[in-house]
Amino acid sequence: AGALRPTSALVKLALDSKMALAHQSYEPKPAALLQIADALGREAGLRLSRDLCRALPAACSNDRAVMAQEIGKLALFLDAAPDRPAEAGVEDYAAISAENIEGELSRVVDGVMSGHPDRAASELAKLAQSGLSGIPVLRALFKRTVLLAALRKDVDAGRTPADVVEARGKAIFWKEKPAITDQTGRWTSDRLAILADRILKTERALKSSGSAGELLADAELITIARAATRRR
Template identity: 40%
Template sequence: MKANANQIRAAIDAASPDIRLFLLHGPDEAGAQDLAIRLARKMGPEAERVDLEPSTLKANPGRLADEAASLSLFGGARHIRISGAGEESLEAFTLLLDTERAGNPVVAIAPSLKGTAKVVKLAQGSPRAMAFACYVPEGAEADRIVSTIARELGMRTTGDTATRLASASGGDRAVMTRELEKLSLYLDAAPDRPREIDDAALDAIGADLGDAEMSRAIDAAIEGQPDLVGSELARLEEAGVSPIPVLRQLARRLISLADLRAQVDAGAGVAQVTESVFFREKAITARALRHWRSDKLAEAIGRVRHAERAMMGSATAGAVLAKAAIVAVGRMAARQR
């Protein structure tokens, strides 16, 4: 079935055996990862997590149904996660939904799939699956998400604090959650002892990710200035700003560029396709479209997403992986100029 935000969160929290597959598709990979983490928390700290690669499912489609029906080695809870899923997983998902028994829930993160994809249509048409489109929230929707996450942590936003947090996180659900978790610790908040978030609390924990500073680093990467990227990332580090939200905003810019580049490849003019671009980004977008090729944009997006997925693991280099990926994109752009 096709789910909205409330439905997918409620279903994940219920962890009902009736839903075998949670398909999280669309460009907001960070939001999808956050929902996958939510399921892992619901399953419990002792639950066994099985990670499967899309290439494995393509070579052996029956593996997913087998894993979903298998018991944990120690008899406890078990769940399955697939990152970077695409149309190659269609047969595996079909077998999973058609099998008689599957006791372990599957979360598939599919950032490259659009609503018209066969895999998405399969999940939308099955009562045993939920398909949720993950898009970067903006405006009132972003504020609402901040307020919802805050409420779950025992806090209530006041004044324009929801807007400040949404803006500071760039609409990234994962960053919103981390900032709100820091706030809950600072305020000693919990559902049984609610607290209010005010401007003083935000100022105290420094919940300001420096939008202008992040934009400079992203612009340098898009323009092909790796040396400037390095200096901008160093300046962000001195200001206490993590490179991780920079990486995620860079991914969004690259995806937007790829869509515009596809229109140029189809015969549209650069001036024509940049008419709808935010006026502050028009000039740099036009320049980028003149030297970035579609195949290189796809490669850059893949590199950034790979870095983000790598950061989600335990005991990873974290910020170092983000910095390396951002600089690598800058070098890719420089080679095309």
């Protein structure tokens, strides 16, 4: 209802009714937000630096629930708990933020390269809400295309997709290995070469004046995902 005066008709109605509850709520001031961040951190086993206590509320739109979620992720990242506290600074929070972005981009790339247009569209919509779209997504897709092209060389020499992916060891994150194995078998070297050129052309189009920007990138990604439904 916004800021209401004590003389407001709505306030009087709520106070006089047994079916309503009137409650005063104020947006915390910066000093209070700093204390909230510090307290949430200590509950999770983290000693937040003063800079992080200042930065966290702003990053979470002053939402206490979101702050608690982010601190929970940070505690997990640092393997902290009330019985084994850890120091946490802005650089640690930046690290998990970058990790989250990488994960979001990876889900889009997997949707596209594994031939799941609906999943790709859903992940693109989520990315847009995070402010990520267009060129960062295309570059993540290009990076995956280059990786698959390198793997395909070994497949073309007679090895199986599973063998060449496993041979990369820790260079390929274990959670991504099943999807990358599927994509290595799904895309031929010739198709990957065409795709790489197509991605670069789309990025150039995005940078040129008068282009449709993010809509152009999203449409191109969905088109590629549809093409990926056809193996070989």
